[in-house]
């Protein structure tokens with residue numbers, strides 16, 4: 407277990423944004439050099455379909471102008487964040503000092519108790535200026551944004567980092583499942599089904615144990631920007647009031663993806679809709695995964711839920727069993743059997 411902190415890149419980016427705001431000009435090469443010191447953050451967003459280095463460069467150059475990227479919700483949010491950072495640089499530098507006092511190894515030890523035995527967590531935490539994801543897990547690291555919370559709440563830091571560290575532990579085991587890897591690497595419907603269930607399970611467990619979606623504590627509420635909190639509450643109501651519809655959407659995605667001749671374009675669109683919230687609040691899949699974990703834990707021991715990390719099809723099976731005697735929506739049994747059979751037919 408080894409956790410490192412990378413904070414140099416974010417300091418360079420913050421200086422650059424502040425200088426641009428104050429009217430200093432930079433060549434493309436100078437901004438690219440700053441990008442190279444923030445590779446983790448920049449490469450993560452460049453792995454998204456609609457984002458390129460050029461667009462991010464423009465985003466950074468334009469911290470003095472508003473609403474330039476209204477056609478792209480993610481870029482727009484990132485741009486707003488860069489503007490915020492440029493105008494609040496000292497506040498963000500103070501936050502970094504407070505983060506220096508956090509015992510990351512203690513957080514990690516707790517997270518490991520919600521993962522299969524012998525999970526080896528190796529990770530670098532990169533501080534970012536990200537107003538789309540408060541935190542994200544990518545490759546062997548975690549991005550942790552300095553601008554999603556207006557003041558430092560220790561509880562927010564612990565919960566958010568625990569959530570992302572749990573993803574890393576989840577992926578440690580996903581890497582060891584050779585059949586899952588083969589399935590995920592295909593360009594096929596069943597690959598999309600595995601990718602989706604993996605997202606449901608990974609987000610579901612991390613939300614259930616560390617960032618319960620419907621229970622923001624008062625402490626965290628007090629530290630979130632009001633605008634974000636309002637959007638969050640609106641989104642949460644939408645998810646709760648239409649829960650059955652979101653479960654049906656999940657089922658429809660799995661049904662199409664596991665069809666003998668799936669329409670890949672339609673499956674990919676459904677996967678995007680179910681796993682990404684373009685407003686950056688709460689993807690439907692996080693909420694559905696969380697509700698599934700909750701229903702499973704109403705009936706089964708914690709160890710059963712943790713076993714789903716190494717045996718992915720168990721997540722759907724246990725959920726259906728857990729809700730079998732309740733009015734809660736269960737997935738079509740045929741779809742679940744079809745999903746479970748993927749491992750035998752690929753072995």
Ligand SMILES: [Zn+2]
Pocket residue numbers: 569570573609612
């Ligand atoms: Zn997550």
